[in-house]
Amino acid sequence: MSNSTPYLQIQHLCKSFGSFTALDDISLEIKEGEFICFLGPSGCGKTTLLRAIAGLEQQEEGRIVQAGRDVSTLPPQKRDFGIVFQSYALFPNLTVSENIAYGLTNVKMPRRERQQRVDALLEQIHLPDIGDKFPGQLSGGQQQRVALARALATEPGLLLLDEPLSALDARVRLHLRNEICTLQRKLGITTIMVTHDQDEALTMADRIVVMDHGRIAQVGTPEEIYQHPATEFVARFVGSMNLLPAEVLDRRHLMLGSKEVQVPMILPVCDQGTLGFRPESARLQAAPFGLNRDDNLVFQTRLEQVHFMGAFVRLEMMLDQELPPLHVDMPLEQMHSQQPAVGEWLWLSVPREALKFYPAEQSSSGTLGARDMGAGMRMDVAAMQVAGA
């Protein structure tokens, strides 16, 4: 992180609403030109964090430094940002042009130049001929693009997007995702987007900040987040993940329900935990041939149900009555060649790299153990280290 000074530094931010803690000691650094997504379920504090950066909420503790300037206590109008809301927040009584030019009126700028700027922005959002229309005459997607143009009109150093796509239809949403990304890369503007949609975050962001209960659960590239979720929460929230409650017997053995299994890794010292793997990382075969138990988790499961998902099928497997069913994704071709029957017992294997083990939170020794093993590594990859050790 020392190669370039961060554009935005957030240090130990705290904010609560009554007894509800919205931000709990948040620290974060964002580089210039980065596209960051704040991802998390509703109430996790992501919007509050965005609004604190904008100055729309005042934090109780902590500092925000933007482009080397401490903006912690500045009101929004003294900060440097453009913002787009889920509700578009376009002024309905002003035309599209007047909306876009709204922030330009107090920058002393000749009328001609202002009009040129508006036209250029309309061109940029691919809506060149709508300047004289009113927002009410546009579709949701068009309105949101106008809101984007309005936020960019004053050339702010930071673009804040508060769930900008949530109010739109699925198809428009996909289209706008690309458009926002292209525009952001072209302008190179540092951008923070708040979303609860993991797909949005995974496809758009350079880095994702996953938040939970006012804390940062993990910061990383989309791939890091997906491949190596640092906590059980991240694993649950991003993508789908089989998570099995497990009892730790020794460093190599787990109890899953009433079944004892050998795991291809060294477990941390703890009593309880959760074993996890993604549905697409598991393999199914009729016989346990060629499976090395030192490199793979192997156990026998029964096929319960088959869900057709389009490009693949999702198989619902039963390991033990006491456990939730497991999901295994299988490409359609394999399904056709293998033709597993419902009720059939199959061998399920998961390679070591795809296995995650999260020690239960209440046993502090487990977490400590995990940290010990990952000593010298970054916190957010510690769990991955445990799993891969």
Place this chain on the structure above:
Amino acid sequence: MSATLTRTGGRSDLDYETWLQRLVVAAGVLFLLVALLMPLLTMLVKSVQNGAGEFIGLSNFVDYFGNPALTRSILHSLNIATWTTLIVVSTAFVFAYALTRSGMVAKKGFRLLSMLPLFAPSLLPALSMIYLFGNQGILKDWLPVDSIYGPVGIVMGLSFWAFPHALMILITAFSNSDARLYEAAKSMKTPPWRVFLTVTLPSVRYGLINTIFVIFTLTITDFGVAKVIGGQYNVLATDIYKQVVGQQNFQMGAVVSVILLLPALISFVVERRVQRHQSAQLSSRAVPMQPQKSPLRDGLLALFCTLTCGFLLLVIGMAVYASFITFWPYNMDLSLNNYRFDMMDGGGWASYFNSLQMSAWTAVIGTTVVFLVAYMSEKIKPMPTARKLLQLLAMLPMAVPGIVLGLAYIFFFNHPQNPLNGIYGTMTILVLNTLVHFYTVCHLTAVTSLKQIDGEFEAVSASLKVPFYTTLRRVTLPLALPSVLDISVYLFVNAMTTVSAVVFLYSAETTLASVAVMHMDEAGDIAPAAAMAVLLMMTSLVAKGLHWLISHQILQRTQRWRQR
């Protein structure tokens, strides 16, 4: 990266925009403190003082309750309010049902007619009652009791006057229907009476309770009707007037005011509670109901509405007709003699023009103040506690009867040590008093329309470095223009017709038309009183007509964006 922990205690770099916002909020709080809370508190203090201004504890109250002539008024007031509420709410309930849920014809016409009483001063129905059922009334023989001067007259007059208030709330309640519930009930073969009991009634439950309390408060605090037609039947509001104007016993006036405040405050609290429940009742996915035709039911309802509107028109028509009669009942020729107000008590035509002036000022100043205060309490961030206080104070005038507010103003502004003493007896105090008297409804109208405007506009403006007042002028105000016009016409009409609050506050130079109606009636000039009341009603109707024209003509030009 240095991980130094910095504590920031609030904003230190306050800019002038934030200061301006704080200033306006503080001004709003100060306004409501001075014009509402402090006068009321002064009145409370007066009720525990003797004539010389010494503290005497509750002995005024002991005197009051020891005097059966005075305490009887409490029962009288309760009696009047109960009967009127019963009559008005049940009539308005059926009327509102007919307008919203039946396939009846001429709904628009019925609705328009039913709103007419809003434009009449409350003295008008009382005067009409005299002409209809008084000693020389044309329908005297129809009256089942001996004399119209008393409870029957008061209840009939108040029923006329309170009807549109009840109707408006109930129409809103009935409009919130969900057709899917009715379809579900129908598909389960539920008989109509059971649908009414299990679907219709629960859906209007809160509206109904709300109506009952609003009407009860309106009627228990009314002054005008009881003053004109009450005869020997004293109620609390007229007692205050008699104590203060008749006997110059200000302390006893304060005591009665405190007692009159109680039922109003109680129903106010209950009403606010109910209101809170109502908001979350209807889901946004409800499908509005299309009323079905049913000849027998619709016919009966149309008959009911015709009779009700007939009564309203009879009352208004009687007053209008009587105002043109030369000398009732001896010379029934039509003439404009009764409109020569300069020959009568009460200030003559000058009082009419005073009323116009006062109403215009109230409308202009009031709308500005109400809108600014509502904007500050809804749309800005600084001073959350002060803004809470603002909202609370803005709701209070609803619970304060006009006559109580008027008396409180005497106590507060006529005090020699009050620096604002100078406004006593001027137009200013009349405008101030009228504005505060009708403040709550205006505030709620403004707040409702502001709540419908996207809450992020202020945030967007701040991010674009546009000051909040520019956005207020360019965006918020144009968006809220229809409700701003509504507020101004509401204030104008009420300022024209109100009697109760201003009856203590006018001076020889600032006599008002509505008070003149009362004085002419007191002097026995009933016909000129009716003439003035009719004139006030016509003026209000003209104002409403202008409002309608403006809403439809000017708005159409400036609100092009509303069309899709």
